[in-house]
Amino acid sequence: MNASAHTATARPSRSAFVAACAEVLGAAHVLTDPHDTAPFLTDWRGRYTGEACAVLLPANTEQVAAVVRLAREYRVATVPQGGNTGLAGGATPDASGLQAVVSLKRLNRIRGVDPHNNTITVEAGVVLAEIQARAAAEQRLFALSLAAEGSCTIGGNLSTNAGGTGVLRYGNTRELCLGLEVVTPHGEIWDGLRALRKDNTGYDLRDLYIGAEGTLGIITAAVMKLHPAPVAQVTALAGLASPHAALDFLAMAQRHAGALLTGFELMSDFSLRLVGRHFGQMRYPFAEPHAQTVLLELSDSESEAHARTLFERLMEEAIEAGIVEDAVVAENLAQSRAFWDLREHIPLAQAEEGLNIKQDISVPISSIGRFIEETDALIAQAAPGARMVTFGHLGDGNLHYNVQAPEGVDPQAFLAGYQKRINALVYEQVHAHRGSISAEHGLGQLKVNEAMRYKSPVEVRLMQTIKAALDPENLMNPGKVVPARD
Amino acid sequence: MNASAHTATARPSRSAFVAACAEVLGAAHVLTDPHDTAPFLTDWRGRYTGEACAVLLPANTEQVAAVVRLAREYRVATVPQGGNTGLAGGATPDASGLQAVVSLKRLNRIRGVDPHNNTITVEAGVVLAEIQARAAAEQRLFALSLAAEGSCTIGGNLSTNAGGTGVLRYGNTRELCLGLEVVTPHGEIWDGLRALRKDNTGYDLRDLYIGAEGTLGIITAAVMKLHPAPVAQVTALAGLASPHAALDFLAMAQRHAGALLTGFELMSDFSLRLVGRHFGQMRYPFAEPHAQTVLLELSDSESEAHARTLFERLMEEAIEAGIVEDAVVAENLAQSRAFWDLREHIPLAQAEEGLNIKQDISVPISSIGRFIEETDALIAQAAPGARMVTFGHLGDGNLHYNVQAPEGVDPQAFLAGYQKRINALVYEQVHAHRGSISAEHGLGQLKVNEAMRYKSPVEVRLMQTIKAALDPENLMNPGKVVPARD
Numbered sequence A, B: 001m002n003a004s005a006h007t008a009t010a011r012p013s014r015s016a017f018v019a020a021c022a023e024v025l026g027a028a029h030v031l032t033d034p035h036d037t038a039p040f041l042t043d044w045r046g047r048y049t050g051e052a053c054a055v056l057l058p059a060n061t062e063q064v065a066a067v068v069r070l071a072r073e074y075r076v077a078t079v080p081q082g083g084n085t086g087l088a089g090g091a092t093p094d095a096s097g098l099q100a101v102v103s104l105k106r107l108n109r110i111r112g113v114d115p116h117n118n119t120i121t122v123e124a125g126v127v128l129a130e131i132q133a134r135a136a137a138e139q140r141l142f143a144l145s146l147a148a149e150g151s152c153t154i155g156g157n158l159s160t161n162a163g164g165t166g167v168l169r170y171g172n173t174r175e176l177c178l179g180l181e182v183v184t185p186h187g188e189i190w191d192g193l194r195a196l197r198k199d200n201t202g203y204d205l206r207d208l209y210i211g212a213e214g215t216l217g218i219i220t221a222a223v224m225k226l227h228p229a230p231v232a233q234v235t236a237l238a239g240l241a242s243p244h245a246a247l248d249f250l251a252m253a254q255r256h257a258g259a260l261l262t263g264f265e266l267m268s269d270f271s272l273r274l275v276g277r278h279f280g281q282m283r284y285p286f287a288e289p290h291a292q293t294v295l296l297e298l299s300d301s302e303s304e305a306h307a308r309t310l311f312e313r314l315m316e317e318a319i320e321a322g323i324v325e326d327a328v329v330a331e332n333l334a335q336s337r338a339f340w341d342l343r344e345h346i347p348l349a350q351a352e353e354g355l356n357i358k359q360d361i362s363v364p365i366s367s368i369g370r371f372i373e374e375t376d377a378l379i380a381q382a383a384p385g386a387r388m389v390t391f392g393h394l395g396d397g398n399l400h401y402n403v404q405a406p407e408g409v410d411p412q413a414f415l416a417g418y419q420k421r422i423n424a425l426v427y428e429q430v431h432a433h434r435g436s437i438s439a440e441h442g443l444g445q446l447k448v449n450e451a452m453r454y455k456s457p458v459e460v461r462l463m464q465t466i467k468a469a470l471d472p473e474n475l476m477n478p479g480k481v482v483p484a485r486d
Helices: A003-025 A034-041 A061-073 A128-137 A154-160 A205-209 A243-260 A269-278 A304-320 A333-353 A365-382 A411-432 A448-454 A457-470 B003-025 B034-041 B061-073 B128-137 B154-160 B205-209 B243-260 B269-278 B304-320 B333-353 B365-382 B411-432 B448-454 B457-470
Strands: A054-056 A078-081 A100-103 A110-114 A119-123 A177-183 A189-192 A218-225 A232-240 A261-268 A292-300 A326-329 A387-393 A398-404 B054-056 B078-081 B100-103 B110-114 B119-123 B177-183 B189-192 B218-225 B232-240 B261-268 B292-300 B326-329 B387-393 B398-404
Touching: A003 A054, A003 A061, A034 A054, A034 A100, A061 A078, A061 A100, A061 A177, A061 A189, A061 A218, A078 A154, A078 A218, A110 A128, A119 A128, A128 A154, A154 A218, A177 A205, A189 A205, A189 B457, A205 B205, A205 B457, A232 A243, A232 A304, A232 A333, A243 A261, A243 A292, A243 A304, A243 A365, A243 B243, A261 A269, A261 A333, A269 A292, A269 A333, A269 A387, A292 A304, A292 A333, A304 A326, A333 A387, A333 A398, A365 A387, A365 A398, A365 A411, A398 A411, A411 A448, A457 B189, A457 B205, A457 B457, B003 B054, B003 B061, B034 B054, B034 B100, B061 B078, B061 B100, B061 B177, B061 B189, B061 B218, B078 B154, B078 B218, B110 B128, B119 B128, B128 B154, B154 B218, B177 B205, B189 B205, B232 B243, B232 B304, B232 B333, B243 B261, B243 B292, B243 B304, B243 B365, B261 B269, B261 B333, B269 B292, B269 B333, B269 B387, B292 B304, B292 B333, B304 B326, B333 B387, B333 B398, B365 B387, B365 B398, B365 B411, B398 B411, B411 B448
Parallel strands: A054 A100, A078 A100, B054 B100, B078 B100
Antiparallel strands: A110 A119, A119 A218, A177 A189, A177 A218, A232 A292, A232 A326, A261 A292, A261 A387, A387 A398, B110 B119, B119 B218, B177 B189, B177 B218, B232 B292, B232 B326, B261 B292, B261 B387, B387 B398
């Protein structure tokens, strides 16, 4: 959509659109005052800011459908938004002021829980932590867990196919979803709220909408999978000499623990040093530093003692085999929490240290060691002194392979000078290892062009064909995920 | 596509098409002699027979692409085929003689195994059992397992999103696939052979092709997930009074065993009586019959003793709670095998007993008890004396809810008189319980119209829009999965 081309003739109809929305939603749920709309127009990290002709707050699926039909009638593009915690600008409108933000916040009902079926049916605007809490109340686990869980919403999780810390065992958001309700670009409601483990009666529309960031329709509700709640979760830390050792350790841990292994997170020495520098109260439990530290989590349906015994056996074998240098198993819940805190404070410590270059990449797990070695060397050449903050979900092949300015160098200046070069270098390396430059955060507006550059023309055309077929007028979150067809 | 409309003008060009294919594939790999083509034109159960202008046997992906381009040029519809073991006629051409069967049999290479990444890359024509064997050689498990595994191919498994006995823990074929290589309707090759656990860089084309039965393109290769091989698999049988009790037992087993529970199969008393009647050597291990028998399987990464202890604890609690009437844990591999044999001989015993009405339905697991009760009663009314052969993957909500003629009634006559009525009745019941009329077998040509009748017009239109956009000339397995747009 060429925004400027529309401006002259379209402006007058936009106020008519806003008025028509107020008719449907009630004036209180159509925000136009800049003071009211501001929180919806900038993402939570403050990296993206847009303009909108209105922020619309429908109360239910029918109202979402009505708004999409009006948007179609008035040719207004819509940008759906959940908790506004995205990392790629997918929920921020463009700068034209011609788009409308559709906030799903008021679609916040848990429609039902079916413990025998291990499912929960939720509206798009339900906050992730609320789903976790409701599942826990039924002695069930909702396995999606990520840093923003206190404010992100399930609609956004689905639209970006969010990852997080439970993927090793339970999969991404995609694998946790059984059915969807979606408002199509034509303003119709697709009721695909199936609660079935098996259904082979046609094309997999569900998975097409998941990860599409609102570009093919607006997800309004979902049936999500629950799991039996484990009776014990035990955490351990292991110190290792290299990412290669961490890979050997992963294979050994999977052999020992099978599906009980629910977490396997890598933290480089420098990542933990940063945590120590900015959060002095956090204790690294080993006497000596290790080049790499792995956080493991076991989720056990038998007992804490069983999980602990399993850990002890694993660590013994790993130390004997020379794979692990030192290990410690959390003695209680508080210590488990403290181990996770170390991991979770890495991004916070990075922020304290100053602006940095963030990556969210994945490669085949078997390539991680080589990827880190090669890419570290290339970055050391390209940006001498740059400090690598390497951590992440090793069990999923997913690293936050971040780059901090050299000690004493102004971060702003470093980014201005190096961000483009380092991104290009990392993306080339990811591509060479057949990896992904956006593993769990989506493309949004941040990485569309870069991502398409690494896809084959065949794949880009397939995506564009689907987009054009389902949203022929390009009114659903245009410009995100897929570039418009020429 | 209206076949007859093409006939007059198109016939001559068909021989040109066949000649052009012979040029590309070599004459030996283009079958036209009825003696040679016959095995490809009838499905293995002999339910569907079609005609074809040729059976094409490309040797690799490039040859598949070349064949699809030629088919496009000559406007010949293609019908991809793997092991020809499908249950819904999806791989059988229509009766026009104008379609070409593309057999993927010669694409039978395992391209690679990556044990550290827990992945295997296979061509579409590799037989399922070969993948299992290759995984086992690497101390890995390939978790897809179903009756036809000795002859079905992974391309067919993917195209029908096959289920089987491992779904409870490992998911359907869909959940076991990380990446695909596909020949598009335009004869281009999409290389989506990613071996990543996380990749959020665009629309989920992979899952669109999975389950599409060749109507959107031809799958030529795939990256499939492996799991660490369990060190022990132990099986048990439990006798129960009702499907309701079986559901309570499922919840209890999942609480006890978590992800170690890899099998939970229901077998009604009459199902096992049929096995006893036709396979006298199979022993039912309980002294008294039980209304329902459940087969459980634990896959343990610790030891056989651990699995056995877990089973014993579970059975004790279930018997004390009055949920289970009697239980037996297999004492060795041979007995485990014998328990599975009971389960696997049910369809064989049915065949011995005579033609019957087969269903492959799923409902939310919590509804299974009510579904069986209600539907049994309705069938008893509609077809007095009809014998219900109810068995299947209870843990997935998936039943083979089959109906056998009353004792002494000619099966042929029974089917002629009742099949339509009973199907309609079962489908209505499935629909009322928000279930699926094709849980794990796909739609093929068998159930397209029925399935569409139970889908909303919105969903049918979405499917048709995608089909028309990706295959505008409707040349990819036309008539399967989705009805052509008017």
